[in-house]
Amino acid sequence: MSEVRIDVHRDATEVTQALRRDVREGLTAEAKWLPSKWLYDARGSELFDRITTVPEYYPTRAEREILRSAAPEIAAVTGMRTLVELGSGSGEKTRLLLDAGTEHGGLRRFVPLDVSSSALSASVDAIASEYPALRVDGVVADFTEPLDSLPGTAPRLVAFLGGTIGNFLPAERAKFFSSVRSVLGEGEWFLLGTDLVKDADTLVAAYDDAEGVTAEFNRNVLRVLNDRLGADFDPAAFEHVAHWDDRHEWIEMRLRALRPMTVTIPGADLTVRFAEGEYVRTEISAKFRPDAVRAELADAGFTLRHWWTDPEGRFAVSLSEART
Numbered sequence: 001m002s003e004v005r006i007d008v009h010r011d012a013t014e015v016t017q018a019l020r021r022d023v024r025e026g027l028t029a030e031a032k033w034l035p036s037k038w039l040y041d042a043r044g045s046e047l048f049d050r051i052t053t054v055p056e057y058y059p060t061r062a063e064r065e066i067l068r069s070a071a072p073e074i075a076a077v078t079g080m081r082t083l084v085e086l087g088s089g090s091g092e093k094t095r096l097l098l099d100a101g102t103e104h105g106g107l108r109r110f111v112p113l114d115v116s117s118s119a120l121s122a123s124v125d126a127i128a129s130e131y132p133a134l135r136v137d138g139v140v141a142d143f144t145e146p147l148d149s150l151p152g153t154a155p156r157l158v159a160f161l162g163g164t165i166g167n168f169l170p171a172e173r174a175k176f177f178s179s180v181r182s183v184l185g186e187g188e189w190f191l192l193g194t195d196l197v198k199d200a201d202t203l204v205a206a207y208d209d210a211e212g213v214t215a216e217f218n219r220n221v222l223r224v225l226n227d228r229l230g231a232d233f234d235p236a237a238f239e240h241v242a243h244w245d246d247r248h249e250w251i252e253m254r255l256r257a258l259r260p261m262t263v264t265i266p267g268a269d270l271t272v273r274f275a276e277g278e279y280v281r282t283e284i285s286a287k288f289r290p291d292a293v294r295a296e297l298a299d300a301g302f303t304l305r306h307w308w309t310d311p312e313g314r315f316a317v318s319l320s321e322a323r324t
Helices: 010-028 041-050 059-077 092-104 117-130 171-182 200-206 213-229 290-300
Strands: 004-009 082-086 110-112 134-142 155-162 189-195 238-245 251-258 259-266 271-272 279-286 301-310 317-321
Touching: 010 117, 010 213, 010 271, 041 117, 041 213, 059 092, 059 189, 059 301, 059 317, 082 092, 092 117, 110 117, 117 134, 134 279, 171 290, 189 290, 200 238, 200 251, 213 238, 213 279, 290 301, 290 317
Parallel strands: 004 134, 082 110, 082 155, 110 134, 155 189
Antiparallel strands: 189 317, 238 251, 251 279, 259 271, 301 317
């Protein structure tokens, strides 16, 4: 097995404090909301893995198709010695990049970063056993907060895949891109997966599958609040809703209260009242147009060098270079 290390930048106490702050801010707002990152405890991660296999959810398949074709070129262009993955995964997409990097001859280190220590430990162990020549340095951290530093020998390739960038509001995206740029040196690389604008029916179906897996995933955020903050949510009292916002060009995932209720959240010292039909927004998933992606990256100090899409033009992977 390869050399393995896990650095914890956020312990359980800090995670709980962050959750408490988000809950107090989001559930006391006039239009209630919760950050999508709290969907992903161990159970939420398992449910999302199931979502990626349902027929309606095309992004994972489309991105995997792109990377299967483009990974050798990515490795050759970047000459990456370190691969950093934000929101780490242990699936085929990660392995496509690792295979290409090791076969190209330059990749020596893999740095997966994730907010979930349990998910990260499983990922690190799996990768270390399959790639014994790689050094694997896991980092428990929240990539939605400013990145202080990232380990590894240059040139580094930072990968942010799965269309997760769509979960950021525009101002949050700008902050995130600038944060990534700040930890990269001139000539290092950023690999980004973006879901593209398409017809509303396809988009809504991807976030409201017939099997109901996405609905269960969405309600999981309430179970997280019950488990971590002692709340008394009844998840069955909320209906999953996927809504396409044509003006902002994003999907909103919401939970709709099926009846009036009062919920206590002792860990946040909060009591929350819901009217029948009231929404809680739990996620946005923005969809992108090529020129907008290029412009946002340029504003943060990146030059877009390569752009790949799947044959149907549903999803894009872009490779950008850090520049002054």
